[in-house]
Amino acid sequence: MQRTKKQLIQVFAGGVLFSAGLLVKTDIRWFSLGMFLAAYFVVGGDITVKALRTVWSGQVFDENFLMSVATIGAFALGEYPEGVGVMLFYRIGELFQGYAVNRSRASIADLMDIRPDSANLKRGEEILTVAPGEVRVGDVILIKAGEKVPLDGVVRNGTSLLDTSALTGESIPREVFPGQEVLSGCINLNGLLEVSVTREYGESTVSKVLELVENATEKKAKTEQFITRFARLYTPFVVALAALLSVLPPLCIPGAVFSDWLHRGLTFLVISCPCALVVSIPLSFFGGIGGASRKGILIKGGNFLETLSRLETVVFDKTGTLTKGEFNVQAIRAAVMEEDELLELAAYAEHHSNHPISASIQKAYGKSIDSTRISDAEDMAGFGVRAVVDGKTVYAGNQKLLQKIGVRHHSDEHTTGTVLFIAVDGSFAGTIQIADHIKEDAKEAIKALRRAGVQKTVMLTGDAKYIGENVANILGLSMAFTELLPEGKVNKLEELLAQQSAGGALAFVGDGINDAPVLARADVGIAMGGLGSDAAIEAADVVIMTDEPSKIATGIRLARRTIGIVKQNIVFSLAVKFSVLALAAMGVASMWVGVAADVGVTVLAIFNATRALTVREG
Numbered sequence: 001m002q003r004t005k006k007q008l009i010q011v012f013a014g015g016v017l018f019s020a021g022l023l024v025k026t027d028i029r030w031f032s033l034g035m036f037l038a039a040y041f042v043v044g045g046d047i048t049v050k051a052l053r054t055v056w057s058g059q060v061f062d063e064n065f066l067m068s069v070a071t072i073g074a075f076a077l078g079e080y081p082e083g084v085g086v087m088l089f090y091r092i093g094e095l096f097q098g099y100a101v102n103r104s105r106a107s108i109a110d111l112m113d114i115r116p117d118s119a120n121l122k123r124g125e126e127i128l129t130v131a132p133g134e135v136r137v138g139d140v141i142l143i144k145a146g147e148k149v150p151l152d153g154v155v156r157n158g159t160s161l162l163d164t165s166a167l168t169g170e171s172i173p174r175e176v177f178p179g180q181e182v183l184s185g186c187i188n189l190n191g192l193l194e195v196s197v198t199r200e201y202g203e204s205t206v207s208k209v210l211e212l213v214e215n216a217t218e219k220k221a222k223t224e225q226f227i228t229r230f231a232r233l234y235t236p237f238v239v240a241l242a243a244l245l246s247v248l249p250p251l252c253i254p255g256a257v258f259s260d261w262l263h264r265g266l267t268f269l270v271i272s273c274p275c276a277l278v279v280s281i282p283l284s285f286f287g288g289i290g291g292a293s294r295k296g297i298l299i300k301g302g303n304f305l306e307t308l309s310r311l312e313t314v315v316f317d318k319t320g321t322l323t324k325g326e327f328n329v330q331a332i333r334a335a336v337m338e339e340d341e342l343l344e345l346a347a348y349a350e351h352h353s354n355h356p357i358s359a360s361i362q363k364a365y366g367k368s369i370d371s372t373r374i375s376d377a378e379d380m381a382g383f384g385v386r387a388v389v390d391g392k393t394v395y396a397g398n399q400k401l402l403q404k405i406g407v408r409h410h411s412d413e414h415t416t417g418t419v420l421f422i423a424v425d426g427s428f429a430g431t432i433q434i435a436d437h438i439k440e441d442a443k444e445a446i447k448a449l450r451r452a453g454v455q456k457t458v459m460l461t462g463d464a465k466y467i468g469e470n471v472a473n474i475l476g477l478s479m480a481f482t483e484l485l486p487e488g489k490v491n492k493l494e495e496l497l498a499q500q501s502a503g504g505a506l507a508f509v510g511d512g513i514n515d516a517p518v519l520a521r522a523d524v525g526i527a528m529g530g531l532g533s534d535a536a537i538e539a540a541d542v543v544i545m546t547d548e549p550s551k552i553a554t555g556i557r558l559a560r561r562t563i564g565i566v567k568q569n570i571v572f573s574l575a576v577k578f579s580v581l582a583l584a585a586m587g588v589a590s591m592w593v594g595v596a597a598d599v600g601v602t603v604l605a606i607f608n609a610t611r612a613l614t615v616r617e618g
Contacts, residue, residue, distance in 0.1 A: 011091050014043030018084050036080035044071060044087035066235070066269055073266040077259060082592060086270055092603070116150035116184060122194070132184075132201040143193040149186045152204045153195035155179065159381055160191030161354065175355050177381030190354075238272035238581075245585055260587070267584045271577065271597045280569045280605035287612030288562030296546035297555045304541040307524045308559035312504035313496060314454050314552060315518075317489075318461035318471060320511040321528045322549060323436035327357050329364035331433040342430045346422055349387040349394040352377045357420065358385075360434055361396075380404075384420075395423040402428070438474060441550040446475050448553035452560075458496060460489045460518070489518045497523070509544075509552060526552060562612045569605040576601050 017039035021032060044067070051068040067090055074083035119135050120142040121128045127142060132150040135141060140156065143149055149162070161173035164186045173189055176182055182195055184204040246265030250258040285302035292299050299305050316322055332339040347365035350358035351374060362369075376388040383404060384397015395401055402409050402421050409421060409428040420432040439445075446457050459480040461468045472480035481492050497506055500523075508515070508522035519525030519540045527540035528547050544551045580597040583589035589597070 007091060007095050010043055010046075011088065011095060014039050014084070014088055014091070017042060018081075018088055021084070022081060033080060036084050037075075039084045040071070040075070040087060043084065043091050044068070047087065047090075048072075066239070066272065070266050070269040073262070073269075077263055077266070079263070082590075085592065089600075116148040119150040120144070120147075132204075135197055135201065137197055137200055139197045141195050141197060143182075143188045143195060145188055145190050145192065147188050149182050149184050149188060149195075151184050151195075151197050151201055152182065152199040153197040154181055155193055156196050157194040158191050159379070160193050161189040163187040163189050235272075239269065242266070242268040242272065264584060264587055267589060267593075268581060271580050271584050271589070271593075280573070280602065280609045281566055283606060284562055284566045284569060284609040284612050287565075287609050288558055291562075291612050292555060292558050295551060295554055295558075296544065296548075297551050297558070298543040298545060299555070300541050300543075304524050305559045305562060307505045308507070308542070308556055309563045310503060310505040311454055311507050311524070311556055312500060313456040313458065313506040314449055315458045315460060315493060315496060315506065315508045315522070316477075316549070317508075317510035317515050317518075318459055318468060319436060321509055322439060322442045322459065322471065322475065324439040324547075327360040327434040328437060329360055329432055330435040332430070333433070334430040335428055337424075337429060339430075342422055343432065345389055345392070345394050345424060345429070346396050346420065346432055348374055348389040349377075349385050349396045349422075351387070353379055353385050357434060361420070361432065364432075392424050393426070396420055438471060439549060441548050443475050445549035445553060446477060448550055449556070452553045452556045454553075454556070456496075460484055460492055487517075489515075490521055493518050493521055497521075507542075507552070509549065526555075558612070565608055565612055569608055572608075573601055573605055 017035060021035035021039060024032075024035065047064050048068045051064040054065060067087060071083040071087050074080070074086065116132050118129050119132045121130045121135055122140040122142055135151055141151065141153070145160070155176050155178050157178060159175070159177040161175055162182065164174050164183075174186075176193070181198070182193070184201075242265040245268055246258075246262045249261045250256045282302075285305060288305050289299050289302070292305075299308070329343075332343055334342040343361070343365055344367075347361050347367075348369060350361045351369045351371065373390050374387055375391070376386075378386045380386060380397065380401065383401040384395065386393065386395050388394070395405055395407070397420070399409070399419075399421055402423055405423065405426070407423045407426060407428050409423075420434060422429040422431065449457055456478045457476075459468065459472050459475075459477050461471075461480070461482055462484055465482045468480050468482035471477075484492060493506075493508060500506055505523040507524045507526055508518045509526040509528060510519055511528040515527075519527060524542060525540040526542045526544060528544050528549070542555060544555075576597055580589050580593060583593070
């Protein structure tokens with residue numbers, strides 16, 4: 001922002017001096033020269049200094065060198081207004097570039113408002129408010145209700161619900177209790193947590209996500225790499241042509257005037273500057289990345305944006321990717337009582353719990369709870385709950401709970417999803433099967449992918465065959481492969497990759513730590529939020545922070561739109577560039593035409609590039 005203000009002041013002050021030089025008519029040559037020199041040094045002094053530095057470092061042929069040589073040459077020929085005008089409009093082009101970049105950065109900053117302000121560091125009995133960067137691994141911090149989790153750590157004391165929406169967009173709170181990991185960037189909703197820090201701030205989840213976005217443009221797409229290589233070869237080539245254009249005709253053509261041809265050579269230099277390409281192409285990719293971030297799609301680099309534009313196949317994990325982690329009662333299997341009685345006891349036992357599983361039990365029971373029937377209740381963190389209902393001791397929780405209290409049990413080996421085990425008065429009473437909902441936008445996401453030109457949608461899951469195939473049929477997936485271990489997913493992905501066309505690409509979409517190998521192996525790995533799995537975020541090339549599968553189609557459309565803008569800029573810039581270069585060589589195009597061709601095309605290309613910031617749903 002400070003740099004933009006400085007450029008704005010330079011352009012304004014230089015523009016005033018330039019206008020004064022044009023308006024003040026005088027026969028005193030040195031006065032006119034002084035006015036234009038003052039304007040030149042205000043507008044282009046630092047450009048000339050940069051050019052000298054690059055020459056000193058051995059990197060001669062850049063846009064600063066071209067602009068400096070051409071404008072100083074114009075002054076040498078007595079074309080003062082042209083020399084200042086070229087530099088002035090060049091700086092205006094830089095202003096537009098700065099505006100576009102700042103706009104893109106601002107859109108990212110708005111999305112990533114997850115940076116914690118402070119941490120409550122526990123030192124003995126004293127609580128100190130410090131910056132997150134001052135906390136070290138092993139330190140203990142307190143996180144009060146309503147505060148952001150400042151650093152990654154493990155809960156020592158306390159239970160609470162965490163709002164993870166800042167990282168994942170997922171609205172369902174996540175319950176944490178002693179022994180569980182908490183991630184920075186989440187918000188503590190209700191309880192007081194005492195957390196032992198496991199990562200310093202620089203290595204924390206929130207820091208990594210912010211760094212991911214800020215450094216996204218460092219990974220260049222092939223198109224960007226091509227433009228960089230092109231500019232390195234193109235620039236010395238056109239400098240050599242300009243030199244030959246200035247020297248050879250006066251030597252070879254009778255009556256040719258050296259100053260005329262030198263003027264043509266300098267005009268040729270101004271026009272030849274590849275600013276429109278070297279500025280607008282990276283800006284197009286940056287705009288695409290910024291526009292995606294506004295929709296909760298974090299793309300780690302222009303190369304991955306380019307790969308997204310070529311997707312033919314999208315492969316999904318199921319749990320947490322196509323399903324949303326919200327639980328519904330699917331089946332009740334009673335061992336020694338009626339199913340309704342088992343559900344009732346479970347609902348009463350879970351009455352005082354705020355876990356999402358408890359909510360699903362209450363919803364399935366569908367009746368009001370008479371709390372007078374509950375004489376005692378205990379939340380056994382990590383295991384389940386215990387309650388005395390109508391004088392009966394009821395336990396409801398996972399298999400570890402039954403093992404803890406010494407109750408022998410049996411369950412259907414083919415049961416998938418979450419199973420709540422119920423014990424009454426020390427005896428196994430039955431199970432309640434709870435399964436995920438399919439995400440609301442999952443079906444539309446598959447349709448949107450087909451509309452976007454994706455030819456094949458595949459699901460890889462470790463779930464039982466009938467569960468996986470049922471989900472695949474509901475969503476309309478091309479195919480589903482079930483009962484896969486992590487290594488089985490990688491092997492199946494290898495087979496799918498081998499079926500891709502030469503120019504096509506494959507994406508894998510997952511969210512768990514077991515998905516990390518597949519995410520890394522795919523042409524582009526897409527992590528759905530990545531809550532609780534640093535490995536998934538690290539291995540992925542794209543992170544969908546809103547946790548919506550429909551955002552994949554949005555990302556593809558944005559990527560293709562961005563690549564289209566890049567191609568438009570390349571064709572437009574080179575077509576105008578070569579046309580005006582030919583006119584300059586023939587002496588038809590003046591230096592002012594060179595200004596319009598160089599800076600004008602750059603400004604138009606930049607405006608075109610900023611369109612990548614705008615993302616349309618649909």
